[in-house]
Amino acid sequence: MEKSNPTTLTKLSDVFRFVIKDLISDGWRSLLTIISLAVVVVGYLLLASLAQAFVILTRQAQVTNNLLIVSTNTIDPMDSSLGDAVLQTAMEITPDQIQHAFPIIFRHLTIDGRIMQVRAVPLEEMPTALALTLIQGYWPDGPRQVVVSEGAAQQASWKIGSIVNIYGTNFLVTGLVRSTENAFGSLWMTYTEGQHLFGTAHGFQVGCLVLVSTANPESVRLKLLADPRISADYSVYLENVFTNDYNQSNTNLLILSGLMVLVSLLAITFGIYNATSLSLTERSFEIGTLRVIGFPLSKLRGFLFARALVLTLAAYSLGWVVSFIFINHQRTQASVDLIFLTLRLTAYSSFIGLGLAVIFAFLGVWLTSGRLAGLNPLNGSK
Amino acid sequence: MISIHQLYKTYHRGSESVEAVSGIDLEIIKGEFMVILGPSGGGKSTLLNLIGGIDHPTAGTITMNGFALETASEESLTRFRRDHIGFVFQFYNLLSSLNAIENVSMPLMAKGIAFKQAKAKAVQILTRIGLEKRLHHRPSELSGGEQQRVAIARSIISEPELILADEPTGDLDSLNAQAIIALMHELNKQMGLTFVVATHNLRLAENADRVVELRDGKIQPNHIDKTK
Incomplete structure (x- = not known):
């Protein structure tokens, strides 16, 4: 049979066809993996929307004299x-x-x-x-x-x-x-x-x-407080002290939120790693068979990446919908004293999150791929 | 076609060494139906794995059409198997989540052929061997004999030169076993495929061109050669 070169679209279509078939055959396990990853995604999106709210706060505070x-x-x-x-x-x-x-x-x-x-x-x-x-x-x-x-x-x-x-x-x-x-x-x-x-x-x-x-605000403040006409009944404050403290605490909260966002997404790496690792363990025989009949490691690795991508996309979609419903329809707000934080699901955080989720998922597969190389064709010859 | 010279394979298990294949010299001729006969543990599967490039010899050479298997890298061997060798196993080794067409298509997809094209050829082959009504069935929905037919179809779809079959009738009843033996002979005659079959089933040896007896990793002198 003459081999005609399939287009990239055809190759991708073939890969994803078999990925989806494989995930469906896994049944409940695929669904549980998707749900567990979706939980991580919801956590990320809520934290990201909180971080977005803090960004608005830090943007607004300017120092005055x-x-x-x-x-x-x-x-x-x-x-x-x-x-x-x-x-x-x-x-x-x-x-x-x-x-x-x-x-x-x-x-x-x-x-x-x-x-x-x-x-x-x-x-x-x-x-x-x-x-x-x-x-x-x-x-x-x-x-x-x-x-x-x-x-x-x-x-x-x-x-x-x-x-x-x-x-x-x-x-x-x-x-x-x-x-x-x-x-x-x-x-x-x-x-x-x-x-x-x-x-x-x-x-x-x-x-x-x-x-x-x-003028040096601190010098003026001290001069005023040195005069008993002021110090007896009044207190003098630097307005920018409040602003600086406010800025700094918002910045700290922003940094903390950012770190928590990354950590939450990193959990996707471990989720995908576990799911892939388990799959490899259970399928060492089938993978060995595929190696025997001529599938190179690169194609098998590609299949695993495609599988991780489908799982991640499904989980992210589910997580996004749940977050959207929670944030928008519940109109959740947090309040710190008089500072109201409106949680908003922005396109920016949604797409950044999707990109990072895919990257971390691929990292999870990459970490497992060492095991893939160790799966001997002999496993498939038994 | 295949030239094997002073082939050894030793397995080390802790402090023990087991010589599974010991100093084998063998020539396999294109188009012949060779049976490697012997008891369990005699080295048949090991020899087949070495010929198929699934395992590496401890010493000796295996050359197929000028390609030296013993020194080839893992990826070279994978490509070589893909292009030149088909495999049939005792327990069929089908992928449980795929149906008959998809299982048979695998070797062509390993070559980079699109599924649509591979599927067309898979249907053709499955129909030829009498499985036209089982095309969309998964292995769990097929009998043992049908599964082995699917496995044979998979082994020949990429038009290899050599088929290695390790106990192909080992998991079948006598009726199905006969049918599988007949199918393999038919493919040998009609397509000119070289078969090397490892078995302890004497019935498989009956119509073979050559029977080689392997015992304790060594070829016994009393082998049968109908080609001469």
């Missing part, structure tokens, strides 16, 4: 109460270091069933000193208007034009912003609106000192 003044001995800034005099005093102590100062009204409130931070600041400070970035809509330009953080909008399903009830009053959402501090769970209104809403009896909670670009 501001100092914050609050009443001394307060744990929650909401308990602080300041007047304009303290800002005047701070500027008198370090006139060349402070560019300007402004008040911030600060509250923790339950809005739409979620605890959020509400800040009332002068409008001109929103994009400048506070480094808020308007990503949709417009800044508040009328009464009872707010801009909200991305995360708060996602969690509460707010969009431009939504009505939000804050402290008994309805506000219109005019814009979505990306912020320097808490990326999630924050709303900003103008200082005037804050005074109307909360009254002026408790003054404002935080004084923000915007330093000149050449």
Whole structure:
């Protein structure tokens, strides 16, 4: 019989035909292998979506050059109460270091069933000193208007034009912003609106000192605290300390999530290794027969790789569907204080995961292939 | 066709050495039906494995059509078997998850031929040997005789020059055994295939061109040669 060279597609089609036949003949064992690998995939996808949420957090936090003044001995800034005099005093102590100062009204409130931070600041400070970035809509330009953080909008399903009830009053959402501090769970209104809403009896909670670009924030802070007019009743903090700590902890969480993601996928290597190794042990006779009738090691190895690929693709598909249902239909969210993490199954993490899963599966086969070379044709001659 | 000279095969098991094949000289002629007769443990299977390139001799030479099997690499031997030798085993050695057509197609697929082409030839051969109604049956759905027919079909599909059969009737009842013997002789005569059959079944030796008796790894002097 003359050998006509089959196309690559034909060769692949033949290989996968026999792979699927082989897996079907294995019956329950193939199914259990797929399910166990799918569990690993679900673990990866959930961790990857968590890591994605942390990426958004770390992306948003920028370092500013501001100092914050609050009443001394307060744990929650909401308990602080300041007047304009303290800002005047701070500027008198370090006139060349402070560019300007402004008040911030600060509250923790339950809005739409979620605890959020509400800040009332002068409008001109929103994009400048506070480094808020308007990503949709417009800044508040009328009464009872707010801009909200991305995360708060996602969690509460707010969009431009939504009505939000804050402290008994309805506000219109005019814009979505990306912020320097808490990326999630924050709303900003103008200082005037804050005074109307909360009254002026408790003054404002935080004084923000915007330093000149050449100032050393720590030096200015120490100078202020050295003056009894400040140190007696107030505490002064570097705003970027919070931001740096926040960034660092998010980065640490991101790194940890990344490592956990890799470890979870590495489990696929061992899953495939075990499945392949068991298959080789049970089929040493059949593999020996194939060697006797002329199958080279390369073709047998190719068959094992194809088998691993089919198992991995089936497991990944099943795992992806389960993860999709869990993440999207359950709308799972994690919450750390006011930081809401929205788990999202992105195309990026899905395809990266698929690629890594296939690579780790092939690694599992490669680790077993040493045994394949040791399976003597004599096994097939008995 | 095959020239065997001073062939030895020694197995070491711990401190013991067993000489399974001891100083064999043998010539196998193209187209002949040779039977290697002997009791269990006499070295028949070992000799067949050495001729088939499945095992390596301890000493001596085996040359088939100019190809030296004793010095060839594992992959060279695999290619050589694929292209020149067919095998029939006592327990059929069929792949349990594949049907008759797929089992018979294997040697052609090992050569890189597409399954569609291989299948066509497999159907042809299976039909020729009377298994047209068993094409899509798996080994578990076939009788012993039918399984051995499938195994014989597999051994000849790639048109080898030599068929090595190790106790091909060892697992069959007398009726099936006769049928298999008849089939092998028919293929020998019609296709000119060289058969080397290892067996302790005297009936297989009856119509052989040459009978070589192997005992304790050595060829006995009283062999029968009908070619002369």
